[in-house]
Amino acid sequence: GAGVSQSPSNKVTEKGKDVELRCDPISGHTALYWYRQRLGQGLEFLIYFQGNSAPDKSGLPSDRFSAERTGESVSTLTIQRTQQEDSAVYLCASSLPGGGTRGYTFGSGTRLTVV
């Protein structure tokens, strides 16, 4: 597609439930990233996929968080047993390998609210 697509755009879930967030990157972008932005804070790196290489998971905050990507297509970010501190906007971005000279193209994000 023309841009990075994320779904759902908004998600309200009860504490303890699992949620799955989806990201459709730009066609041809081999690199895909997940970030999150808590209220009033900056962009926090979560995970990075580059082609068939092992993903960089160094930003995942706990083992409740996991992400998958099949090849160079869709990625899903799963949060198990959600907690209120998981409330944030989850942003997906894609890019050419290494980010290119224009960095990443971001989606509009999924706003997750845990009640």
Add this chain to the structure above:
Amino acid sequence: DQQVKQNSPSLSVQEGRISILNCDYTNSMFDYFLWYKKYPAEGPTFLISISSIKDKNEDGRFTVFLNKSAKHLSLHIVPSQPGDSAVYFCAASEWSSASKIIFGSGTRLSIRP
């Protein structure tokens, strides 16, 4: 450990004047720097970038300055316009090794009439 720091959470500038947003970094391996702009309910969008081999890059009203010895960069917007009101993120990467981009915490710029 914040590798990219934006120490001013907010900035208010009069329309038509210069806006200067500042950013400091700690990782001397960073060799590529970017500024992103974010409006509410939208994802960040790329604004301007600079390689570590340069000390200035200009694109229309936007100029980024890099001072490697001070590990400092700044974004100048001249003249400031109402549409420039947004959150600006400074970002850096070890581009030559294709590593992920590290973002600062952002500065909210408000342009007042």
